[in-house]
Amino acid sequence: MSEKDPGWKDLKIKTAEKNALRIKGLPVGRKQSKLPVIQGGMGVGISLSGLAGAVASCGGIGLISAAQIGFRRPEFDRDPVSANIASIKEEFQKARKIAPEGIIGFNIMVAMHGYETYVKTAAEAGADLIVCGAGLPVDLPAYTAGTPAALAPVISSARAAELICRMWKHRYQRLPDLLIVEGPEAGGHLGFSPEEVEEKGGRRFDEEIKRILAVAETYGGNEAIPVVLAGGIYDRADVFHAMEELGATGVQIATRLVTTEECDAPSAYKQAYLNAKKEDIVLTKSPVGMPGRAIRNEFLRRAAKEQIPVKACHKCLKKCDPTKIPYCITDALIHAARGEMEDALIFCGSNAWRAEKIERVEDVLRELFPLSFPER
Ligand SMILES: Cc1cc2nc3c(=O)[nH]c(=O)nc-3n(C[C@H](O)[C@H](O)[C@H](O)COP(=O)(O)O)c2cc1C
Structure with missing residues (x-):
C-alpha cells in the first residue's frame, strides 16, 4: 500500500489507535475521562446541559458555557449577573442528571463581567473542570481554592503558556491541570488577528504547538502537563494528527458537535x-x-x-x-x-461547512475514537 493510497492513512490510524488512542483519557483532578476529548464551551446557549451531559455520558468531558447562560430567565434584563449565577447552578444539575458519573465542567471567559463570581459559583456547584480563555486567567486558582475543580487555561502561544505556568507556580505553587491550545481554525472569538489567521492557519500552526508542548514538558517535570489541541479538529485524521503526529494528550472539539441532536442550539x-x-x-x-x-x-x-x-x-x-x-x-x-x-451572529469554526447531517453525539465520538469508545 503506497502513502498515496487512501486506505493507507486509515490503516495507520487504526494501528495507532490500537497502540495509543485506545488507552488514554484525560486526567481531570480526581477523575479520568474515558475518551481523550473535551467538548468546547460554546456561548451563548449553544453548549448547555444537553450537549455537555451527552458528551460526558459517552466518556468525554462536557463543558457548559457560562456566557450569558441566564438569558432565558425573567430577571436577565434587570440583573444579568444574578440570572447567570442561577443558571450556572441549574444547568450543572441538569447535566449531572444526564451523566451522574461523567466529567462536567464550565467554560468561563476571563473577559466577562462577573468572571470571578461565575468561577466561584461553578466550582462550588461541583464542576469537575473550569476552562478559561479570552484573556489570561492569572488568578484562577485563588477563585477555586478549597474545591476539587481542575483548572485549564486556554492559550494560543508558547509565550502565554510559559507566562501562566510561571505565574501560577510562583503565586499559587501549582500548575494548570491541562493546557488547552486554541489554534486559528477555532470558532467564536479568536486569539489571532485576521493576518495571523492567514499566516498561521491550518498546519502552519504546528510549529507553535511544538513549542507549547516543550513548555508543558519543562514545567511538568517528570510528567508533562497534558496538552489538549483545539481548532479545526473534525474527523479521525485530525485526531490522529493532533495526538499521534504532534503528541497532544487530547483534543477539544466544538464545531463538529453543533450539528448533533443533543446540542442545545435551536434547529x-x-x-x-x-x-x-x-x-x-x-x-x-x-x-x-x-x-x-x-x-x-x-x-x-x-x-x-x-x-x-x-x-x-x-x-x-x-x-x-x-x-x-x-x-x-x-x-x-x-x-x-x-x-x-x-x-443572529452565528459563530462557527472553519470546518462548519463540512457538516452534512444531524448526528448523535455517541455516533460522532464513536467515529472519532472507534477503539477507545467505552462499552455502555
Ligand atoms: C458556536 C461557537 C461558540 C463558541 N463560544 C465560545 C465561548 O463562549 N467561549 C470560549 O472560550 N470559546 C468559545 N468557542 C470556541 C470553542 O470552545 C473551541 O475551543 C473551538 O471552537 C474549537 O475549534 P472547532 O470549533 O474547530 O472544533 C466557541 C466555538 C463555537 C463554534
Missing part, C-alpha cells in the same frame, strides 16, 4: 451550518474589536453597513462601551440561541 442554527458553503465562513470583528469567525448572513451584511441600536447593556464583556459599539454582541448571540436568524 435553525444547526440548519445554518448544514447550508453553509466554504465561502460563507468569514472572519468578522466583534463589537469590542476582537476577531471572530462566523457564518456570513443577513445580520453580518447589515452590521457592516449600519449601526444597530443598543437598547440595554447586558454586562457581558468588561471592555465594552455600549455608546461606541456597532451592535450588541449579547443581543446578536441571544437572537442566534433563539433561532431568530435574521438578527
Whole structure:
C-alpha cells in the first residue's frame, strides 16, 4: 500500500489507535475521562446541559458555557449577573442528571463581567473542570481554592503558556491541570488577528504547538502537563494528527458537535451550518474589536453597513462601551440561541461547512475514537 493510497492513512490510524488512542483519557483532578476529548464551551446557549451531559455520558468531558447562560430567565434584563449565577447552578444539575458519573465542567471567559463570581459559583456547584480563555486567567486558582475543580487555561502561544505556568507556580505553587491550545481554525472569538489567521492557519500552526508542548514538558517535570489541541479538529485524521503526529494528550472539539441532536442550539442554527458553503465562513470583528469567525448572513451584511441600536447593556464583556459599539454582541448571540436568524451572529469554526447531517453525539465520538469508545 503506497502513502498515496487512501486506505493507507486509515490503516495507520487504526494501528495507532490500537497502540495509543485506545488507552488514554484525560486526567481531570480526581477523575479520568474515558475518551481523550473535551467538548468546547460554546456561548451563548449553544453548549448547555444537553450537549455537555451527552458528551460526558459517552466518556468525554462536557463543558457548559457560562456566557450569558441566564438569558432565558425573567430577571436577565434587570440583573444579568444574578440570572447567570442561577443558571450556572441549574444547568450543572441538569447535566449531572444526564451523566451522574461523567466529567462536567464550565467554560468561563476571563473577559466577562462577573468572571470571578461565575468561577466561584461553578466550582462550588461541583464542576469537575473550569476552562478559561479570552484573556489570561492569572488568578484562577485563588477563585477555586478549597474545591476539587481542575483548572485549564486556554492559550494560543508558547509565550502565554510559559507566562501562566510561571505565574501560577510562583503565586499559587501549582500548575494548570491541562493546557488547552486554541489554534486559528477555532470558532467564536479568536486569539489571532485576521493576518495571523492567514499566516498561521491550518498546519502552519504546528510549529507553535511544538513549542507549547516543550513548555508543558519543562514545567511538568517528570510528567508533562497534558496538552489538549483545539481548532479545526473534525474527523479521525485530525485526531490522529493532533495526538499521534504532534503528541497532544487530547483534543477539544466544538464545531463538529453543533450539528448533533443533543446540542442545545435551536434547529435553525444547526440548519445554518448544514447550508453553509466554504465561502460563507468569514472572519468578522466583534463589537469590542476582537476577531471572530462566523457564518456570513443577513445580520453580518447589515452590521457592516449600519449601526444597530443598543437598547440595554447586558454586562457581558468588561471592555465594552455600549455608546461606541456597532451592535450588541449579547443581543446578536441571544437572537442566534433563539433561532431568530435574521438578527443572529452565528459563530462557527472553519470546518462548519463540512457538516452534512444531524448526528448523535455517541455516533460522532464513536467515529472519532472507534477503539477507545467505552462499552455502555
Ligand atoms: C458556536 C461557537 C461558540 C463558541 N463560544 C465560545 C465561548 O463562549 N467561549 C470560549 O472560550 N470559546 C468559545 N468557542 C470556541 C470553542 O470552545 C473551541 O475551543 C473551538 O471552537 C474549537 O475549534 P472547532 O470549533 O474547530 O472544533 C466557541 C466555538 C463555537 C463554534
